[in-house]
Amino acid sequence: MSRRLPSTPPNLPGFSFIRVLGSGGFADVFLYEQNMPRRLVAVKVLLAEVVNDEVRQMFQAEANLMAQLSSHPSILTVYQASVAADGRPYLVMEYCSATLGQRYRAVQLPIAEVLSIGVRIASAVETAHRQGVLHRDIKPSNILTTAYGHPVLSDFGIASTLGQAESSEAVGLSVPWSAPEVLLDEVAGTVASEVWSLGATVYSLLAGRSPFEVPGGDNGTMALVGRIEKARVPATGRADVPASLEAVLARAMSKRPSARQASALEFIRDLQAVEEELALPQTPLEVAMDDWAIATAVDLDERTRIGAGSTVGTPSSRRRRRRAGLAPGASTATADPHSRGSASGRGRGAPPTTRRLLIGVGVAAAVFVALVVAGLLTVVRGAGAIPVVSDVEAVSDGDAVVFEWDDPAGLRQGDTYVVTVDGREWPPQRESSLSVPTDGAARMCATVTVAREGKSGRPSAERCEEVEAR
Numbered sequence: 291m292s293r294r295l296p297s298t299p300p301n302l303p304g305f306s307f308i309r310v311l312g313s314g315g316f317a318d319v320f321l322y323e324q325n326m327p328r329r330l331v332a333v334k335v336l337l338a339e340v341v342n343d344e345v346r347q348m349f350q351a352e353a354n355l356m357a358q359l360s361s362h363p364s365i366l367t368v369y370q371a372s373v374a375a376d377g378r379p380y381l382v383m384e385y386c387s388a389t390l391g392q393r394y395r396a397v398q399l400p401i402a403e404v405l406s407i408g409v410r411i412a413s414a415v416e417t418a419h420r421q422g423v424l425h426r427d428i429k430p431s432n433i434l435t436t437a438y439g440h441p442v443l444s445d446f447g448i449a450s451t452l453g454q455a456e457s458s459e460a461v462g463l464s465v466p467w468s469a470p471e472v473l474l475d476e477v478a479g480t481v482a483s484e485v486w487s488l489g490a491t492v493y494s495l496l497a498g499r500s501p502f503e504v505p506g507g508d509n510g511t512m513a514l515v516g517r518i519e520k521a522r523v524p525a526t527g528r529a530d531v532p533a534s535l536e537a538v539l540a541r542a543m544s545k546r547p548s549a550r551q552a553s554a555l556e557f558i559r560d561l562q563a564v565e566e567e568l569a570l571p572q573t574p575l576e577v578a579m580d581d582w583a584i585a586t587a588v589d590l591d592e593r594t595r596i597g598a599g600s601t602v603g604t605p606s607s608r609r610r611r612r613r614a615g616l617a618p619g620a621s622t623a624t625a626d627p628h629s630r631g632s633a634s635g636r637g638r639g640a641p642p643t644t645r646r647l648l649i650g651v652g653v654a655a656a657v658f659v660a661l662v663v664a665g666l667l668t669v670v671r672g673a674g675a676i677p678v679v680s681d682v683e684a685v686s687d688g689d690a691v692v693f694e695w696d697d698p699a700g701l702r703q704g705d706t707y708v709v710t711v712d713g714r715e716w717p718p719q720r721e722s723s724l725s726v727p728t729d730g731a732a733r734m735c736a737t738v739t740v741a742r743e744g745k746s747g748r749p750s751a752e753r754c755e756e757v758e759a760r
Contacts, residue, residue, distance in 0.1 A: 296320075297337055300374035305333070305382075316340050321385065324369075331369065335380040349379045355423055355446045356381070363576055364414040366434060366444040386442065391431030394495045401496070401530060406573040407433065407441045408492040408561045413576035414443045415484055416554035420577070426479040428487035429467040430494050465511055466500030467491060470519045470545055482547035485557055489542025489550075492561070496535075497526040501543060519545075522729050534717050535564045540727055549690045549725035556721075563717035676747030677701055679738040684755035691734045691755050694723040698740065708746060711736045728757045 296318045299307045305322040311332060312319045320333045336349055353371035360367040367384040374380055390407070393399065411433055418425055425446060432445045469486035471477050493501045501524070502517040503509050523540045525531075538560040544550050551557040558575060565572050677698035685692050693709065706718035711726050712734060718741055726734065735754040740747045 297335065299333075300335055300376055300378055300380065302333065302374060302380070305331070316345070322382075324382070330385040332383045332385045333380050334383060335374065336378050338376070338378055341378060346379060349381075352446050353381055356383075358421060359414075359418055359423070359446070360384075362414055362417050362578075363440065364410040364442050365417070366442045383444075384436070384442075386434035386436050386444075388435045389431050390433040390435065390441065390495065391429075394430055395498055398498060398528075399495050401535075401568070402565075402570050404492060404495045405535075405561050405565050405570065407495060408488070409558050409565075409573035410441055410576060411443050411491070412488050412554045412558045412561070415488060416558065416577050418446075419481055419484070419554060424479045424481075424484060426484075427464055428484060428491055429464045430491055433491070465514050465518075466503060467494070468518070469547070471547060473515050473518060480547065481553060482550055485542050485550045485554060486547075488554060488557055489539045493523075493526060493539050493543070496528060496531055501539075522727065532564065532567065533714055534567055537714065537716055538564060540729075541725070544690060544725065544727050546687075546689055546725070549692070549727065552721075556719075559719070560717045563719075567717070675700075676705075676740050676742050676745065678748045679707070679740060679750040682736065682738055682750050682753035684734075684736070684753050686728070686734075686755050686758045688728065688758045690725045690727050691736075691757065692723060692725045693736045693738070693753065693755075695738055695750065697722055701740065702742070704742070706741045708739045708741050709736055710739070710749070732757055 294313065296310045296313050299310075299318075299320045299322075302322065304325050306325065308321040308323060308330075310318065311321050317334050317336050320335065322331050322333050323329070324331050336345065350371070353368065356366070356368040357371075359365045366386070369382045369384070371379070371381050411428070415425060415428065423446070425443065427445060428443070432443060433441050434444050435441055465473065467487045467490040469483035472479060472483050477483065490501050499505065500514075502514055502521060504513075504517075507513075523543045525536055526539075538557075541560075542550055542557060551560060555575075555577070562572050562575075677700040679695050679698050682693055682695045684694075693711075706720055707722065707724075708718050709716045709724045711724075712731070716724060716726075724736075726736070728734065733754060733756050735752050737749040737752050739749040
């Protein structure tokens with residue numbers, strides 16, 4: 291089937307047309323130069339033949355979503371939206387000169403770059419999910435590269451809210467990166483199906499092909515759909531990809547949604563664990579802090595600064611001041627007429643400079659003592675043994691075995707679980723359960739170990755489960 295010719299670029303006041311960038315099923319994208327401020331921009335214009343009231347509403351929703359989310363460093367920035375003189379709605383967006391869809395098939399991307407892209411794009415998806423928005427078309431060609439080499443997620447054209455997407459509805463989709471439940475028309479999109487697409491996208495960037503594409507084989511739509519629904523995830527075929535990363539991707543693309551990472555954030559943590567395993571710099575998480583976290587942040591400089599009328603001390607010392615009948619900002623030296631620094635005592639006390647110096651020395655000494663005490667407490671706490679997991683349970687449904695256990699006594703913040711299944715170690719995790727695809731195995735055995743600050747405790751007793759035949 292021949293590709294259609296691009297539509298005529300609209301005449302947009304304040305913009306000068308340069309060239310066509312691409313064409314899609316519902317819109318064309320053109321490169322324009324904006325006159326004020328002067329810059330190159332990408333303009334997405336709806337096709338005249340598809341414009342109706344429903345499409346206008348969808349396009350407006352996309353503009354609003356992109357504007358809402360585009361402050362994220364890994365989501366394409368939208369500058370404005372309007373309607374051209376010929377009645378076609380358009381979006382003015384940040385211009386990116388390249389897409390990953392042009393690169394990953396041509397050259398082998400380094401693992402470090404792929405992991406970094408995966409963390410950043412999953413951060414964008416997690417941010418959208420926290421806003422109640424599903425992207426529903428995550429794939430390499432929708433990851434653009436800015437002039438500074440930063441990956442950004444684009445094309446929220448078929449996005450919807452989480453509530454709307456729970457029911458099945460006809461939407462455009464990209465088969466090689468769509469979850470089996472979406473292809474089966476069971477759902478239009480969920481957080482779990484987006485995790486599948488993230489896994490498929492990272493896999494593609496590593497392998498140079500989509501997960502169920504067979505080089506030289508039948509890769510038509512029906513053949514791909516059949517393999518996505520039934521075949522197990524093949525290995526990437528790269529010798530430099532560690533088994534832990536293969537396991538992360540296999541879990542993300544599990545046939546059972548409940549066996550996948552529970553969120554884009556959990557997928558990020560798995561990728562960061564692989565970065566740590568490979569001694570790579572950890573790509574930072576790009577998810578906005580909650581307002582309350584920002585509001586309650588403490589400025590350590592302000593906390594220890596002494597100013598006019600300020601009170602330095604613990605709540606108990608302030609209570610003692612009130613019981614003594616002192617004003618909140620008064621010094622205890624003025625309460626004792628026999629005190630050396632009092633106005634009525636012999637000598638009028640030290641000069642102001644000396645008093646400030648003494649206060650500074652006192653504060654420094656108090657801080658030093660506090661640090662020593664905190665250090666001793668840390669040493670005492672650190673002397674405890676790493677807890678051991680007991681009573682690992684396992685349940686099989688034929689496609690996967692779910693291993694579960696209770697958090698042991700003595701577990702601390704920052705501790706992680708390392709699960710070893712049939713001799714293969716999975717990435718560290720904080721959840722007390724792990725779903726492992728069976729991949730045709732008849733029996734699976736696992737141990738669970740608590741890891742703390744780079745050290746591992748004793749493993750649990752091995753738990754084995756016979757895989758239920760399907």
